[in-house]
Amino acid sequence: MTNSRLVIGKITAAHGVRGEVTVFPLTDDARRFLKLKDVFLCNEDAENESAITIKNARIDRDRVLVKFEGCEDRDKAESYKGRFISVDRKDAVKLKEGSYFIEDLKGLSVTDDAKGELGSIKDVYKSGPKHIVMVQRSGKQDLLVPFAKEIFYDVRPEDGVVKCCLPEGLYEMYE
Numbered sequence: 001m002t003n004s005r006l007v008i009g010k011i012t013a014a015h016g017v018r019g020e021v022t023v024f025p026l027t028d029d030a031r032r033f034l035k036l037k038d039v040f041l042c043n044e045d046a047e048n049e050s051a052i053t054i055k056n057a058r059i060d061r062d063r064v065l066v067k068f069e070g071c072e073d074r075d076k077a078e079s080y081k082g083r084f085i086s087v088d089r090k091d092a093v094k095l096k097e098g099s100y101f102i103e104d105l106k107g108l109s110v111t112d113d114a115k116g117e118l119g120s121i122k123d124v125y126k127s128g129p130k131h132i133v134m135v136q137r138s139g140k141q142d143l144l145v146p147f148a149k150e151i152f153y154d155v156r157p158e159d160g161v162v163k164c165c166l167p168e169g170l171y172e173m174y175e
Contacts, residue, residue: 004089010044010082021065023085038051054068098149110133120136140175
């Protein structure tokens with residue numbers, strides 16, 4: 001089932017004494033925080049939500065500094081540490097053809113042309129310029145596979161499946 005909200009950042013710390021928080025962006029473009037107003041604080045699975053309004057945001061190197069309305073001191077900002085920021089799907093960035101939200105890939109069944117069903121996507125993370133898919137296998141070590149169109153040639157979140165053709169030797173590395 002698709003979540004109605006998408007997690008886009010994690011609050012890692014309070015910043016300064018005036019109620020700002022440091023956010024680690026979980027989105028490809030951290031500048032999107034500069035335009036956001038209405039968001040939700042939640043846990044990692046976008047559950048236990050509470051609506052909150054962003055008063056202002058600014059980019060600081062690889063992080064975002066966010067000031068929420070009603071958060072005027074460090075103690076209040078500190079209470080948000082560890083929470084995640086999510087947005088409604090309708091407010092999410094528009095994706096290009098062939099692009100997917102990581103949240104929509106998690107849990108999809110992965111089938112390889114030669115090896116058959118491998119498991120399900122546990123997570124997708126960025127490693128340098130590439131994304132890596134973590135395929136969880138029952139009773140075996142997780143497979144780490146580069147997310148490339150040449151490998152994952154048929155991705156259908158609406159059907160819950162991903163078809164792939166693993167590079168020669170990759171599967172055997174994990175056996």
